[in-house]
Structure formats: C-alpha cells, structure tokens
Amino acid sequence: MEHSHAALATVHAVSYLRFIVLFPLLGVLFNIFAGPRVGRRAINLVSPGVVLLSFFFSFAALLQLPPGGALVDTVYTWITAGRLQVDFALRVDPLSATMILIVTGVGFLIHVYSTGYMAHDEDVARYFAYLNLFTASMLLLVLGDNLLLLFVGWEGVGLCSYLLIGFWYTDDEKASAGKKAFIVNRIGDAGFLLGIFLLFWSLGAKGVWTLSFAEIQTHAGLLAVETVTVICLLLFVGATGKSAQIPLYVWLPDAMAGPTPVSALIHAATMVTAGIYMIARLHFLYSMAPTALAVVAIVGALTAFFAATIALVQTDIKRVLAYSTVSQLGYMFLGLGVGAYSAGVFHLMTHAFFKALLFLGAGSVIHAMSDEQDIRRMGGLKTKMPITYGTFLVACLAIAGFPGLSGFFSKDLILEETVASPHGSVVLWLIGTLTAGLTAFYMFRLLFVTFWGETRAPHEVAHHIHESPTVMTMPLVLLAVLSFIGGYFTLVPFLAPVFGGHHPAHVSALVKYLPTVAGLAGIGLAYQMYVRDPAMAERVAQRYAAVYRLLLNKYYVDELYDRFVVQPVVAASQWLWRVWDTVIIDGTVNGTAQTVAANGLLLRLWQTGNVQVYALSFLLGAMVILGYYLW
Amino acid sequence: MVPISYHLVLSGVLFTIGVMGVLLRRNTIIIFMAIELMLNAVNLSFVALARHLGSLDGQLIVFFVMAVAAAEAAVGLAIILLVFRGRETVNADELNLLRW
Numbered sequence A: 001m002e003h004s005h006a007a008l009a010t011v012h013a014v015s016y017l018r019f020i021v022l023f024p025l026l027g028v029l030f031n032i033f034a035g036p037r038v039g040r041r042a043i044n045l046v047s048p049g050v051v052l053l054s055f056f057f058s059f060a061a062l063l064q065l066p067p068g069g070a071l072v073d074t075v076y077t078w079i080t081a082g083r084l085q086v087d088f089a090l091r092v093d094p095l096s097a098t099m100i101l102i103v104t105g106v107g108f109l110i111h112v113y114s115t116g117y118m119a120h121d122e123d124v125a126r127y128f129a130y131l132n133l134f135t136a137s138m139l140l141l142v143l144g145d146n147l148l149l150l151f152v153g154w155e156g157v158g159l160c161s162y163l164l165i166g167f168w169y170t171d172d173e174k175a176s177a178g179k180k181a182f183i184v185n186r187i188g189d190a191g192f193l194l195g196i197f198l199l200f201w202s203l204g205a206k207g208v209w210t211l212s213f214a215e216i217q218t219h220a221g222l223l224a225v226e227t228v229t230v231i232c233l234l235l236f237v238g239a240t241g242k243s244a245q246i247p248l249y250v251w252l253p254d255a256m257a258g259p260t261p262v263s264a265l266i267h268a269a270t271m272v273t274a275g276i277y278m279i280a281r282l283h284f285l286y287s288m289a290p291t292a293l294a295v296v297a298i299v300g301a302l303t304a305f306f307a308a309t310i311a312l313v314q315t316d317i318k319r320v321l322a323y324s325t326v327s328q329l330g331y332m333f334l335g336l337g338v339g340a341y342s343a344g345v346f347h348l349m350t351h352a353f354f355k356a357l358l359f360l361g362a363g364s365v366i367h368a369m370s371d372e373q374d375i376r377r378m379g380g381l382k383t384k385m386p387i388t389y390g391t392f393l394v395a396c397l398a399i400a401g402f403p404g405l406s407g408f409f410s411k412d413l414i415l416e417e418t419v420a421s422p423h424g425s426v427v428l429w430l431i432g433t434l435t436a437g438l439t440a441f442y443m444f445r446l447l448f449v450t451f452w453g454e455t456r457a458p459h460e461v462a463h464h465i466h467e468s469p470t471v472m473t474m475p476l477v478l479l480a481v482l483s484f485i486g487g488y489f490t491l492v493p494f495l496a497p498v499f500g501g502h503h504p505a506h507v508s509a510l511v512k513y514l515p516t517v518a519g520l521a522g523i524g525l526a527y528q529m530y531v532r533d534p535a536m537a538e539r540v541a542q543r544y545a546a547v548y549r550l551l552l553n554k555y556y557v558d559e560l561y562d563r564f565v566v567q568p569v570v571a572a573s574q575w576l577w578r579v580w581d582t583v584i585i586d587g588t589v590n591g592t593a594q595t596v597a598a599n600g601l602l603l604r605l606w607q608t609g610n611v612q613v614y615a616l617s618f619l620l621g622a623m624v625i626l627g628y629y630l631w
Numbered sequence B: 001m002v003p004i005s006y007h008l009v010l011s012g013v014l015f016t017i018g019v020m021g022v023l024l025r026r027n028t029i030i031i032f033m034a035i036e037l038m039l040n041a042v043n044l045s046f047v048a049l050a051r052h053l054g055s056l057d058g059q060l061i062v063f064f065v066m067a068v069a070a071a072e073a074a075v076g077l078a079i080i081l082l083v084f085r086g087r088e089t090v091n092a093d094e095l096n097l098l099r100w
Helices: A004-008 A017-038 A040-064 A094-117 A124-143 A147-165 A172-205 A213-222 A225-242 A251-257 A260-269 A273-281 A283-288 A290-311 A317-337 A341-368 A386-399 A406-420 A426-451 A459-464 A470-488 A491-499 A509-532 A535-543 A545-552 A554-606 A611-630 B004-024 B028-053 B057-087
Strands: A011-013 A070-081 A084-092
Touching: A017 A040, A017 A070, A017 A084, A017 A124, A040 A094, A040 A124, A084 A094, A084 A124, A084 A147, A094 A124, A094 A260, A094 A273, A094 A341, A094 A470, A094 A491, A124 A147, A124 A260, A124 A273, A147 A172, A147 A225, A147 A251, A147 A260, A147 A273, A172 A213, A172 A225, A172 A251, A213 A283, A225 A273, A225 A283, A225 A290, A251 A260, A251 A317, A260 A317, A260 A341, A273 A283, A273 A317, A273 A341, A283 A290, A290 A317, A290 A426, A290 A554, A317 A341, A317 A406, A317 A426, A341 A386, A341 A406, A341 A470, A341 A491, A386 A406, A386 A426, A386 A470, A406 A426, A406 A470, A406 A509, A426 A509, A509 A535, A535 A545, A545 A554, A611 B004, B004 B028, B028 B057
Parallel strands: A011 A070
Antiparallel strands: A070 A084
16 A cells, blocks of 8 residues: 555665755855855855755765665754654655755756846845755755654745845835735744644654654554544645645735746745645645545635636736746646646646746846836847747747647646546536636737737837846756656656556546647637737727726735735734733733832821831830730 | 739839830930830839749849840930930931931
8 A cells, every 4th residue: 555655665874965955055154154255256156056066966866766765864863852753864755856856956047047137236145145045945845854854944945935035125015025925924834833733743642753754654544534634734724825825825926026036936946836745745644634635626726727817917927927826836736636646746847847937038038128027018029039039938838738848748647637536526627627728828928918019118128128148048948948848757657656656547538638729729819819919908808897807906815815814913913002012011010010109108108207106106016916915 | 021913013104104205205315214214114023023933034134134224325325415416406306307
C-alpha cells in the first residue's frame, strides 16, 4: 500500500544538502554587510551566483537520488523535549528534488534578469538580500524533512514577500500592498499552525510524538478519519493563504506592487507553490480524508474559474498575469483535490516556467515603456521588442494549452484525472474546461493588445521603446525553451515513488480533446475581438455593461472584505483602545492610585502636629486594648 | 497594716493625675513632670505588690524604672532646653511642626 512507501524506501545519508540552503543565505549576509560597499558589479555577480551554486548541488542531489528512495542530510538535533526529537534534517525525494530544481533553476534566471531590471535602482543590495533570503526560505520549506522546518520556511517566504512587495516603501500604496500580503498570509498561517498542532497532538495521544514526514506517514493510520479531515482542512486554510485560493487570494493581485522580477519569483518559483507542495507532501493524510480532498478540489476549480473571469477585463498587464496565477493555482489544487497529486505538481512545474516567463516578459515591456503598466497605452511592440514578443508568445501558447507545449500536457492531465479519478466529477471538469477557454482568451487578449496593432503610447514614451539588454532577454529565451519542452519531462513516473503507483487515465476522446478545443477557441475569439474587429470588445463591454463592471471591479471582493472584515476589525480595535484600554484598564490602575490618594488626604487630618493629641490617641488605643482583654 | 487595695487605689489615682497632666497641661516641663508622676505611680504599685506577694521581683523592676527615668529626665530636659533656645517657647500648643 501507499503508506509503506516512505518507510521501506532506500534512504541514503549525505551531508551536502545543507549547502543548497546555505549558499543563498551566504548571499544574504554578503548583500547585507558587504553589499553597500562593494558596488553593483560584485552584487550582480554574487547574488545570482549563490543561487546557481544551489542549483548545481540540487542537480547533484537529483543524480544521486536512489531509485524510489531519498537522500537525507541530518545537520543536528534541533529540539529534544521529552519523547519528542526534532532534527534539523533536509530530505530530497522525487517531490522535493523537483521543487528545489524549479526554485533554484527558475530562481537563478530571475536573479540574472533582476541584475538588468534593477540596474537603475539605488537600493540594489537590499533588493538582492531579500531575493536571496526568499530563495533560501523556499529551499528550506521544500527540503525540511519535518513540519517544523517546513513551517520555518513557510514563515520565511511570508516575511520576504512582505519585504519585497513593499520594496519601494516610500510609496504608500506599495507599502500597504506589502502589509496586505503579510496580514492575509497571517490569517492562513493561523489555520496552518492549528492544523500542525492538532496533527501533533492527536498523534501524540496515540503515543507517537513526532513531526517528521516519514514518521507521520508511517503512523497516519492510527488517526481517526474525522481527525484527519479536520487536520487537512486546517492545513488547507494555510494553503489558501500562501497559494492564493478563495477566500484568501486577495493579496496576490496586489503583490504586483513590488518590482516585476519579484512578482515572477512569488508567482512562479516560490511562495505560491508552497501550499501545493505542502498538500502534495502530506498527500497521505489527504488521501485518508475524502471530504477534505473534495473541499480542495472544489475550492481549486472555483478559484480557477473565478480568477479567470476577472482576468478577462483587467487592463494592467501585471494584474492580468496575477489573476492568471490565481487561476492556474486553482488548477493545481483541482489536480491535488481529485487525488492526482503528480498531475498537480506537474502543472506546478510547467506553470513555473511559463508564468516566470510571462512576468519577466511583462517586466521587459514595462521597462521599455518607461514604467507604463496599462495595456491600453501599449500596442505595436511586436517589431520593436522581437525577443520579448517571441518568448511571450511561447508562454501564452503554453498557458493556453496549445498542443505540444508544456501547459497542454499538464493542464490536460489534470482535467483527464478530474474525470477519471474516483474523487473527481464531471462538473469540476466542465468548470476546468471552461476556464481553459477563458485562460486562452485573456492571455491572447493581453498579447494582441500589448504587442499587435499600432502603438498607443505617448510620443516621448514610444520614442524610447527598445529591446531589453541581453542579461534580461537571455532568461526569457531559456524560460521559453523550458516552457516549450517542459511538458516532455516525465515527471509523473518520476514522482510515482512519492505518490504511489500511477495508472494512466482512460478517458473518452471528448474529455481528452475538449479542453484543447476550448483553448483554441479562446485564442480565436481573442483574435476576432482584438485584431480583426477591435471595436467588438467595446461593443461587448457596452452590451453587458453590468457584467463588465462587476468583472472590472473584481466582483467587489476587496470592497466586501473591507466592509465586512477590515472595518469591523478596525471598529473593534478602536473600541478596545478607547473603551477597554483607556477607560477600563487605565481606569483601574489610575483609580487605585486615586483612591489611595483620597484616603490619604482624609487620614492626614489626624496629624495635627499637637503632641498631646497624639498622646490622647495612645491612651485611647491602650484603653481599647486593655478593655478588650479585661472584658 | 494597710491593705494592698489602698496602695493600688493611690497608685491608680496618681497615674490618672499624671495622664491628665500630660493631656491637659500645655507647658512641656509640667508635662514632663506629669510623666514622672505616672512612672512613680507605677513604681508604687510594683513595691506594694512586691511586699504583698513576698517577692523581690517588683522592687528590682522599680530600680530599673528609676534608672531609666533618670536617663530620660536628662535627655528630656536637654531637648526642652534646645527647643526653648530655638523657639523661645516651651508651650506644647506652639510646638506643632510635626503635622500635615
């Protein structure tokens, strides 16, 4: 059975996995302490360099991975408390090997790109310190062999996302976007922590005090299904925060306030994949709890659809991509939720390639357009930025599920599994297929409006438009190659030792080909609306003005949250401040002091200064005491 | 022989006169003398009871009391003298600085 896999697998002890995490951390120290002094060239060399070193070590780990087994690097015993022992141990199995290669590989390209993108920024040392810390946290998250280390990395990426989204902190709006990301993630983390506590406590109640994944997997059978369901749902709350699912996705579209390569890093390689990874890592728990799986699948499918509809009408290039990330993450959760864990992780990988490419391409466009992000003022970039255009086109085809490109394989696999899996359903498949069409439509709308037609930029901006420097286009080309061929990486059999044997889904031709047809139809519709008949988009928007406004305002979710969550919390805090703190707590403390002072005022009248009055007091006192004893 | 009660009543009367002197007179020297009267009233009852009980303990304590009273008189009179030098008065009503 699945449960015995981890226990019986060959585990080799090694001692070089620690360097995968260590190198980016050294980069952090270098950037903090030496960065401001050594100048831009050294920073540009060291910061991507440490990530590249991590990538080499990750690749070495992949090559040394015993078939169906794992590598473990136990650095030291971190915590010993009673019968609980937590090791600072890193573990590479097929799942974490996939993740560290994505994180370091895509992360390295983003670092290289950043050296070009941030070439004119003052604070480049601080930027790369955060970026390296982000990478290190994510690597710790996926390498940790117990829940506690995962949680450390989990919080680390949360912190770094806050620091990077609010990187240009002098801009109030960007600083608030950082805070929003942090607070929304914090809400998810509360659920995640409760899930860990409940798991730890309920296993402990059965006599197994452990946080290590392998041991949890071995002993998971001791737990009641109801307990596992609650644990899985609580952990999923954390995943909805980190991986931007309904209802906690609201931070991700605002996260584009940071520098564009950061968006690429957050949306593609790190951070948002944490929730997917966590569920994939604890898949044995989710498999025990069909209710929790169903919740994951439904939330994923709804998020995919919901975010895709918002992306249809947005005009900010990064905002379209942000909602597309939310939507694609929904696909991954749909895959996980129907029990097709390897399909979910497969899509995670292909998405990392093409979404990083899309964001970096968008960054290249924004860079060329003198920081313009509104696609209505773009257009006609095709000839001026041929490399950016070509790579962007590959990414759009990949995400739209064009046959032969990476997104085609992973998305279709998820949708096929949605029908074939015992946890799946046709309704979810239908939502997913519809979303595939929407995805293709909004991506090609973005492509056509940005790159095709005549330029709509003001003259002085249009004059400046130029292809980005090589240091920025090289990552684009490499990512385009990966987006092209990523679908041929045989990830599903590679992951089989982690997720258990995989049976290829047998589905009807309709199920197999309809998502692709939907994607092609979406591309065709976008072509019709934005190239052949540009006025058509306007007509449709006017015809369905109410729907258009609803979508343009993102279903007013931010406003609803503001009204029903933020304002009540602010009001409650105001009450706690003005009434509870100022009146009750301060009142108690000050009231005590005032009472003592008032009594003192009264009692000191007794002190007349006349010694004979004092003597009278002695006498009376003596008589009272005497009287008491004689009575 | 005079019964013990006579001595004790006399002692009580003397003590009460001393207390009244302390509380009612204003001249600190008179107050001081009234305190001496109280001490001696107690001494009288000690001596009387010592004789009545056939024990030397009471008489022994009286010697202690007299010794302490002598020391106290010396210190007390010195204080009154110094107060008079500073304030030109020994009236207890006017010596009322120890107050709120």
